[in-house]
Amino acid sequence: MKYVIGVDLGTSAVKILLVDQQGNVAHEVSKSYPLIQEKTGYSEQEPEVWVDQTAAGLSDLLQETGISPEEVEGISFSGQMHGLVLLDEKNRVLRPAILWNDTRTTEQCKSIYRQVGEEKLLSLTKNPALEGFTLPKLLWVKQNEPDIYQRAHKFVLPKDYLRYKMTGELHMEYSDAAGTLLLNISEKQWSPEICEAVGIDVDLCPPLVESHAEIGTITEDFAERTGMHAATRVFAGGADNACGAIGSGILEDGKTLCSIGTSGVVLSYEQGPEKDFKGKVHYFNHGAENAYYTMGVTLSAGYSLSWFKEVFASDEDFDDLLADVGSVPVGANGLLFTPYLTGERTPHADAAIRGSFIGMGSSHQRSDFVRAVMEGITFSLNESIDIFRQSGKQIDTIVSIGGGAKNEVWLQMQADIFDAKIVKLSSEQGPGMGAAMLAAYGCGWFDSLADCADHFLKEAASYEPNQENVQQYRELFLLYKSIYKHTADINHELMRYRK
Incomplete structure (x- = not known):
């Protein structure tokens, strides 16, 4: 039997689904982690906790099911959007991640409008400057923690950091990049115009890939840590809402x-x-x-x-x-x-x-x-x-x-x-199923995501108004x-x- 794994890195827990070729959830594991809320409006997490709990969850999944690691053909991810993970030149975390529900950045949102212009921002990103997005968080660190900002080499979002720790490869895919306020979503590329206007080096932005793109395989270290097979194929994944859409x-x-x-x-x-x-x-x-x-x-x-x-x-x-x-x-x-x-x-x-x-x-x-x-x-x-x-x-x-x-x-x-x-x-199963479907499609089980949805998703009940x-x-x-x-x-x- 072949399987794929969907990892849904949420705000309060990581949920891991083992899915077979018929779309059945053979097993699921959930591992929780805490929020850090030092002040009203602040919401942070330690990125290494995501890695530790995902590793523990994968290990539990293999032990509880007794399947052979070689039966898991691919793995992909869904992740909480907008969170800022800052990395130094060796891809080490510089500070706790600032999450999507952190609202400290009202002044930075105002400055984005002043520097970029509201109409220009909407024309490029299709979204307003809101406290939850990534760019205001980046500007907050630049203004309030300049020493940390000076050491920053790249920023990524939560699932991207988890995927990096599993593969050694650093990327961001388009559905999460669209929630940063730095992506020209029509052209599917980072916007030099926005970066220049707000004083952000475009080189802070990681390479972009498609959600179904194959990033690599699990490293030997992570395989040893979890019991996973090092040849397991790893796919980029998507933002939680994009994966929720796929999984529905x-x-x-x-x-x-x-x-x-x-x-x-x-x-x-x-x-x-x-x-x-x-x-x-x-x-x-x-x-x-x-x-x-x-x-x-x-x-x-x-x-x-x-x-x-x-x-x-x-x-x-x-x-x-x-x-x-x-x-x-x-x-x-x-x-x-x-x-x-x-x-x-x-x-x-x-x-x-x-x-x-x-x-x-x-x-x-x-x-x-x-x-x-x-x-x-x-x-x-x-x-x-x-x-x-x-x-x-x-x-x-x-x-x-x-x-x-x-x-x-x-x-x-x-x-x-x-x-x-x-x-x-x-x-x-929402986002976790969407992540599993991206892995199934990436592994070549289906010709398209729509074909995968036809095989995996079934209606259980409906309610009329x-x-x-x-x-x-x-x-x-x-x-x-x-x-x-x-x-x-x-x-x-x-x-x-x-x-």
């Missing part, structure tokens, strides 16, 4: 994805880079060759529900927490929640905004709050769908993955709020959208009281 079959026009993890995304396939959303949503290179995708982001999607559980139900599991949600009516008995716990991305690029419960009364029970959180997350994602529809995109079927696909009430809620058919896959609920949610959505403008100034004033 979003590989042609008309296909849309809703993924609810720590953050949440709504992602829709685009054939080319020609459309102009004026920076309202993200526009990135796909993991599929010469394709693109547009994407809206909710920074604290699943995280909002995890936060609520940890604060108010830390001794319970999620099944218990969600047990009574189905008995709560649409609108959570007049309670609205905005999931702005760490700021917001789409459509409000605002690092200072924070979440709200609106309409709290003494009659509300915990189950009302839980439903309000779930509805608030879904309303936030619907703001991205609303932008897509206003631009002329037809969205009638959405594949749902992540935490939002694990609960039937939430799946029906998505159908009602999005006013679209929601599809749940039989094996919902309830038109009575759709109408109620349309009215509630208008109220939800009004909360931001009424609370933004208050939250900005409260910034000075936050630790």
